[in-house]
Amino acid sequence: MPLSKCNCEGCELKGLFFSELTNDEIEAVCTWKDERSYKKGEYILREGDPIKEFCYTKSGLVKLVRSVSDQEEQIIYFASSLDFISLLGIFSNDTYPYSVVAIEDTVVCSLRISEVKTFIRTNGNFAFSVIQKLNRVSDNIITTNLEIKRRRLPGRIAYILLYFANDIYKHTTFELPVSRKEIADFIGMTTENVIRTLSEFRRDGIIKISGKTIEIVDMDKLLKIKQFG
Amino acid sequence: MPLSKCNCEGCELKGLFFSELTNDEIEAVCTWKDERSYKKGEYILREGDPIKEFCYTKSGLVKLVRSVSDQEEQIIYFASSLDFISLLGIFSNDTYPYSVVAIEDTVVCSLRISEVKTFIRTNGNFAFSVIQKLNRVSDNIITTNLEIKRRRLPGRIAYILLYFANDIYKHTTFELPVSRKEIADFIGMTTENVIRTLSEFRRDGIIKISGKTIEIVDMDKLLKIKQFG
DNA sequence: AACAGATGCTGATAATTATCATATTTTTGT
DNA sequence: ACAAAAATATGATAATTATCAGCATCTGTT
Numbered sequence: 240m241p242l243s244k245c246n247c248e249g250c251e252l253k254g255l256f257f258s259e260l261t262n263d264e265i266e267a268v269c270t271w272k273d274e275r276s277y278k279k280g281e282y283i284l285r286e287g288d289p290i291k292e293f294c295y296t297k298s299g300l301v302k303l304v305r306s307v308s309d310q311e312e313q314i315i316y317f318a319s320s321l322d323f324i325s326l327l328g329i330f331s332n333d334t335y336p337y338s339v340v341a342i343e344d345t346v347v348c349s350l351r352i353s354e355v356k357t358f359i360r361t362n363g364n365f366a367f368s369v370i371q372k373l374n375r376v377s378d379n380i381i382t383t384n385l386e387i388k389r390r391r392l393p394g395r396i397a398y399i400l401l402y403f404a405n406d407i408y409k410h411t412t413f414e415l416p417v418s419r420k421e422i423a424d425f426i427g428m429t430t431e432n433v434i435r436t437l438s439e440f441r442r443d444g445i446i447k448i449s450g451k452t453i454e455i456v457d458m459d460k461l462l463k464i465k466q467f468g
Numbered sequence: 469m470p471l472s473k474c475n476c477e478g479c480e481l482k483g484l485f486f487s488e489l490t491n492d493e494i495e496a497v498c499t500w501k502d503e504r505s506y507k508k509g510e511y512i513l514r515e516g517d518p519i520k521e522f523c524y525t526k527s528g529l530v531k532l533v534r535s536v537s538d539q540e541e542q543i544i545y546f547a548s549s550l551d552f553i554s555l556l557g558i559f560s561n562d563t564y565p566y567s568v569v570a571i572e573d574t575v576v577c578s579l580r581i582s583e584v585k586t587f588i589r590t591n592g593n594f595a596f597s598v599i600q601k602l603n604r605v606s607d608n609i610i611t612t613n614l615e616i617k618r619r620r621l622p623g624r625i626a627y628i629l630l631y632f633a634n635d636i637y638k639h640t641t642f643e644l645p646v647s648r649k650e651i652a653d654f655i656g657m658t659t660e661n662v663i664r665t666l667s668e669f670r671r672d673g674i675i676k677i678s679g680k681t682i683e684i685v686d687m688d689k690l691l692k693i694k695q696f697g
Numbered sequence: 698a699a700c701a702g703a704t705g706c707t708g709a710t711a712a713t714t715a716t717c718a719t720a721t722t723t724t725t726g727t
Numbered sequence: 728a729c730a731a732a733a734a735t736a737t738g739a740t741a742a743t744t745a746t747c748a749g750c751a752t753c754t755g756t757t
Contacts, residue, residue: 307618315614327611330596331604336611359596366595367559367588370602375560377606382556382565384613385544388656389536392744419705427617429745434706450705450753621714647734658715663736679723679735 247272252297252348255321256372259364273349277341283324284339290332292349294325299345300407300416303327304424305337314425316380317342317417319407326376330356342416387426394468395426396436397461400446404455412454476501481526481577484550485601488593502578506570512553513568519561521578523554528574529636529645532556533653534566543654545609546571546646548636555605559585571645616655623697624655625665626690629675633684640684 247253247269257265274297277283284294286305301324303315315337318324324339329352359366387395399422404411419437423430440446445461447454455461476482476498486494503526506512513523515534530553532544544566547553553568558581588595616624628651633640648666652659669675674690676683684690 305614311618313614313618315610326603327607328603330600331607336607356596359599360592363589363592363595366592366599367585370588370595370599371559373599373606374555374557374602377602377610378556378560378565381544381606381609381613384610384617385534385542388613388617389540389542418703420703430704431706431746432744434704435744438706648736649734659734660716660736661714663734667736 250348252295252321256295256368257365259362259368260358261362264358264362264365267354268350271351271354275347275349277345277347279341279343281341282338283341283345283347284335284337286336286338287334289334290325290329291352292325293323293329293352293355294339294347294349295323296320297346297348299341299347300343301339301345302342302417302421302425303337303339312424313427314421316383317402317407317425318376323372323376325352326373326380330373342421390465391468392426392428392432392436393439393464394466395428396422396433396440397465397468399426400440400453400455401461401465403453411458412452415451415453479577481524481550485524485597486594488591488597489587490591493587493591493594496583497579500580500583504576504578506574506576508570508572510570511567512570512574512576513564513566515565515567516563518563519554519558520581521554522558522581522584523568523576523578524552525549526575526577528570528576529572530568530574531571531646531650531654532566532568541653542656543650545612546631546636546654547605552601552605554581555602555609559602571650619694620697621655621657621661621665622668622693623695624657625651625662625669626694626697628655629669629682629684630690630694632682640687642682644680644682 247257247265253265257268260268273292277299283301296318298320300320301318303318303324304312305315306312315327318339324347328336355369359369387398390398403413403415407413407416417425419433420430423433426433437446437448440461441448443460445455445457445464447456476486476494482494486497489497502521506528512530525547527549529549530547532547532553533541534544535541544556547568553576557565584598588598616627619627632642632644636642636645646654648662649659652662655662666675666677669690670677672689674684674686674693676685
């Protein structure tokens with residue numbers, strides 16, 4: 240099969256994820272890869288399911304969640320485009336220790352994990368790039384959690400607002416992709432207190448809120464709250 | 469140089485870390501490896517230093533810490549024997565994002581990171597085993613932090629007591645290897661409240677304390693506090 | 698359009714945790 | 728061995744956060 244028929248060839252992510260693969264390997268990937276679109280709210284992976292695929296986001300935004308009791312869940316991380324979403328335990332577990340849910344419309348590309356494992360064993364440069372990327376994502380999660388842990392409620396809210404504004408949307412006005420409850424599940428506080436703190440920020444002229452739309456009005460103050468709150 | 473002169477050959481960790489290396493590769497490791505002993509309290513790695521080595525503990529206990537302000541530090545993780553202590557960012561950063569400090573006398577074996585990187589590129593099975601092990605350690609850190617985050621003070625203290633009792637010392641009586649302040653830095657609470665909670669556990673007949681020695685008297689109650697507190 | 702159910706919002710109160718002050722004990726350095 | 732510093736301990740109070748209760752608003756469905 241000629242490579243020109245393989246749409247992975249022209250994929251904008253090829254350079255990011257598979258620059259180290261040979262043409263033959265890319266062709267093999269292409270034959271088996273599975274690209275899927277998910278609507279906001281849909282489950283991409285389910286906690287407890289067997290790990291058969293190696294997935295990454297091509298576009299969109301997802302949350303990694305784990306359930307900690309009947310009613311409660313904890314959000315581990317938000318992954319945007321070009322992130323691995325298969326990470327925790329993918330090479331050391333049999334089943335997913337968390338679920339992945341689209342919080343915006345999301346396109347995911349999946350490879351068979353067995354194939355990726357083979358490439359790791361046979362292609363050292365590919366192995367190295369996988370290690371680098373896994374390492375970067377893990378570090379990110381760990382550091383983010385530590386940063387949140389050391390802050391109080393206002394600091395945590397400031398942190399997450401600035402995360403969406405600076406890292407995800409790169410704009411001071413944006414649509415919050417998550418509910419107040421999801422913020423609460425992420426920062427480890429109650430929904431009521433998340434709402435209360437947002438309202439206080441609004442009253443203090445730091446942000447404007449209309450529904451899901453947030454506008455950061457006083458960036459300096461928000462940065463100070465992130466730093467000291 | 470005959471392999472018999474190489475003391476890595478007989479190292480009890482060879483099977484764990486380097487089972488996938490060829491004899492030639494092990495000999496190369498052996499020539500350059502650096503095995504060092506550290507007394508309790510000594511720094512093994514310093515935050516900000518360039519990453520030149522790939523380190524793991526042969527025995528002992530260490531803490532991974534990062535400083536978050538002039539006076540405060542955050543403990544990321546406790547690593548016991550056979551753990552990697554080079555992990556966060558080792559393959560994606562130039563400098564260590566955290567320090568590693570011995571909290572018990574510790575023996576560390578270090579390889580040159582450049583050499584490990586070469587093995588990853590040239591020996592796929594070794595690469596795969598490194599990925600598996602890094603993956604496992606990262607997951608552990610992430611999961612531990614999530615478990616702590618979702619608990620209140622008593623639950624957090626119960627969690628860490630049971631961690632030392634069950635995972636590290638495998639005994640209901642043990643010497644706490646860390647100060648109350650270090651526990652506080654790990655679970656994200658104040659030193660006073662850690663002390664207070666330990667005192668309450670003692671008053672409630674859950675544990676006995678004499679200095680650094682802790683004895684778990686009422687395991688059932690402690691498990692319940694871990695679960696619901 | 699009407700309804701149900703989720704989500705957002707606010708206040709009052711209770712529970713939890715931090716801060717400050719002070720004393721005692723243990724460890725460290727000389 | 729001694730003084731100084733650090734760690735442990737406890738109480739009182741302040742600050743922070745959770746819980747509960749009651750409404751309003753939004754969303755999706757029929």
